[in-house]
Amino acid sequence: MAGSASEYIQHHLQNLTYGKLPAGYERADGTVTSEAGWTLAQSGQEASDMGFWALHVDSLGWAVGLGVLFLFLFRMAAKRATSDTPGGLQNFVEVMIEFVDNSVKETFHGRNKVIAPLALTIFCWVFLMNLMDLVPVDFLPQLFHLAGLDYMKVVPTTDVNVTLGMSLSVFALIIYYSLKVKGVGGFLGELTLHPFSSDNLFLKILLVPVNLLLEGVSLIAKPISLALRLFGNLYAGELIFILIALLPLWAQWTLSVPWAIFHILVITLQAFIFMMLTIVYLSMAHEDSH
Amino acid sequence: MNINLTMIGQAIAFFIFVVFCMKYVWPPIMAALQERQKKIADGLAASDRAARDLELAQEKSAQELREAKQQAATLIEQANKRANQIVEASKADARKEGEKLIEQAKAEIEQERNQARDALRAEIAAIAIAGAEKILETSVDANKHSEMLDKLAAEL
Numbered sequence: 001m002a003g004s005a006s007e008y009i010q011h012h013l014q015n016l017t018y019g020k021l022p023a024g025y026e027r028a029d030g031t032v033t034s035e036a037g038w039t040l041a042q043s044g045q046e047a048s049d050m051g052f053w054a055l056h057v058d059s060l061g062w063a064v065g066l067g068v069l070f071l072f073l074f075r076m077a078a079k080r081a082t083s084d085t086p087g088g089l090q091n092f093v094e095v096m097i098e099f100v101d102n103s104v105k106e107t108f109h110g111r112n113k114v115i116a117p118l119a120l121t122i123f124c125w126v127f128l129m130n131l132m133d134l135v136p137v138d139f140l141p142q143l144f145h146l147a148g149l150d151y152m153k154v155v156p157t158t159d160v161n162v163t164l165g166m167s168l169s170v171f172a173l174i175i176y177y178s179l180k181v182k183g184v185g186g187f188l189g190e191l192t193l194h195p196f197s198s199d200n201l202f203l204k205i206l207l208v209p210v211n212l213l214l215e216g217v218s219l220i221a222k223p224i225s226l227a228l229r230l231f232g233n234l235y236a237g238e239l240i241f242i243l244i245a246l247l248p249l250w251a252q253w254t255l256s257v258p259w260a261i262f263h264i265l266v267i268t269l270q271a272f273i274f275m276m277l278t279i280v281y282l283s284m285a286h287e288d289s290h
Numbered sequence: 291m292n293i294n295l296t297m298i299g300q301a302i303a304f305f306i307f308v309v310f311c312m313k314y315v316w317p318p319i320m321a322a323l324q325e326r327q328k329k330i331a332d333g334l335a336a337s338d339r340a341a342r343d344l345e346l347a348q349e350k351s352a353q354e355l356r357e358a359k360q361q362a363a364t365l366i367e368q369a370n371k372r373a374n375q376i377v378e379a380s381k382a383d384a385r386k387e388g389e390k391l392i393e394q395a396k397a398e399i400e401q402e403r404n405q406a407r408d409a410l411r412a413e414i415a416a417i418a419i420a421g422a423e424k425i426l427e428t429s430v431d432a433n434k435h436s437e438m439l440d441k442l443a444a445e446l
Contacts, residue, residue, distance in 0.1 A: 019294065048292050056296040063300060067307045071315065078318040083325035090322075097319050117312035125307060156300075161293060165300025 005246055010044060012137060012242050015159060016151040017047035019054025042150075056159055063156035066128040067121075074124070096124065103276060108283040115282055118173075122166070123275040129156040130234055130267030134260055137241045157234040157270075163227040170278050171223035177285040191215045222281055226274065233270050237263050415443045 021027075023036045028043035040057075041047035047054065077093035086094060100120045108115055132155045144152040156162045178187045194215065196207045237259075244256045419439065 015292075015296075017292075017294075050292075050294070052294050054292065054294040054296075055299060056294070059296055060299045060303070064303050067303060071307060071310055074311070074315045074319075078315045081318045081322035083322050083329055086322075090319075093319060094323060097316070098323070101320075114308070114312060117316040118308050120316065121304075121308045121311045125304075159296065161296035162300045164293070165297040166304050168297070169301045169304050 008246065009239075009242055011151070012141065013153070013158075013239075014044045014047065014151045015056040015153050016058040016149055017041040017050060017054050018057045019047070019050030021046065021050060025049065056153075056161060058151065058153050059156045059159040059162050062132060062154055063125075063129055063162055066132070066156070067125050070121075070124045070128055096120065100275070104279055107276070107279045108286070110283070110286045112177075112282075112286070114173075115279060118282075119275045119279055122278055123271050126157060126166075126230065126274050127268060127271035129162070130271055132156070133158070133234060133237055133241070133263060133267060136256075137238070137245050155234060155238055157230055158238045160227065160231045160235075163231040164223075166274075167223040167227035167230075170226065170281065174219075174222065174281050174285045177282060181286050191219070222277075226277055226281075230270050230274055233266060237266060411443045415439050418442060 018038065018040050020036060020038050021033050023033055025033045025046075027033065028046055041050060041054070073089065074093055077090045080087070081090060097120060100123060101116055104116045104119055135154060140154045141152040153159065178190075182190065192208045192211050192215070193204070194211055196211055198204045198207060240259060241256060244252055244259065247255065419435075
């Protein structure tokens with residue numbers, strides 16, 4: 001049982017990977033590739049041997065699908081948006097938009113047309129991706145197994161690539177707005193002249209590397225922590241669902257139901273935190289406080 | 291836990307979604323929200339204005355009512371005064387008329403009495419002459435005795 005249990009877990013944590021294998025590579029089924037080419041990985045080993053040039057088809061597919069679902073719903077509401085009595089969908093969409101708009105207005109005081117829609121996209125999209133965590137762990141993988149696909153991870157946010165992809169985009173925006181608002185000199189000054197500063201020019205120059213190290217770390221920590229916080233929470237949640245699924249049937253629902261209910265809080269909270277921190281980081285990028 | 295192209299794919303998808311949201315989702319809904327906000331604000335302002343108008347109108351109508359009452363009171367007073375005047379005047383007229391009539395009647399009575407007295411006098415003179423004729427058995431020449439007869443008639 002121990003072997004099969006760890007296999008079960010590993011199988012559940014393996015993405016459906018489409019990537020490039022080098023020539024002369026021995027596949028999991030024993031065949032040897034004659035030339036380098038793109039293919040679906042047949043095992044976890046193959047997937048990791050593909051290196052950087054591989055796509056997690058399941059993560060991307062679910063993420064894009066859920067993103068399209070979100071935009072479809074909201075676009076439908078936007079098209080029918082009326083200033084008279086709103087219908088059910090418009091009501092819901094308006095509640096979401098007002099909630100996000102208020103969050104943005106409380107934190108970000110500048111004028112920027114990007115941040116509010118960005119925050120809305122992040123919140124709804126991350127929430128939907130997290131929501132896949134509440135689908136029983138074997139449902140969708142089993143369905144796809146019947147369709148001939150062996151690996152299927154349905155929660156995109158349990159894939160660190162997905163969270164990193166988003167957090168690095170946010171990071172790019174942070175850099176962009178920092179440079180735009182403060183200028184290159186201002187941004188460099190912020191990185192090198194704080195938190196330690198001196199009136200003595202020599203001492204000031206001496207402190208530059210120290211400041212750069214501190215500020216650099218705190219700058220880099222923003223996207224990394226943003227990505228890993230979301231990933232870690234969802235990965236752990238998913239892992240616990242998988243572990244619960246290993247238990248005998250009578251014990252499963254006594255544990256998975258409370259965990260799922262608790263997880264409703266976690267997925268909402270994580271989506272909110274990702275959105276809120278994005279707003280905070282971007283408002284910090286806009287502030288010329290130093 | 292492989293870091294791979296997925297990251298870039300996700301970033302591209304993220305970018306596209308944000309742009310879509312920014313262009314086609316956020317503005318129309320925000321516009322609808324703001325329009326509704328404006329409508330509600332306008333409605334509240336209008337109701338405020340209407341309430342104020344109503345108050346003003348009520349005040350005005352109360353004032354007009356008061357003025358009308360006052361006017362009516364003045365009119366009634368004037369009418370009463372006028373009526374009294376007319377009654378007084380007609381009373382005076384009537385009295386004057388009555389007096390005049392009485393005066394006339396008195397004058398007429400006097401006149402008729404005088405006439406009757408004259409007639410009587412003449413008749414008595416005639417009767418006296420007739421009587422005297424009888425007594426004398428001769429005719430009295432009225433012309434001869436007219437002086438005497440006139441004297442007699444004046445005595446009656």
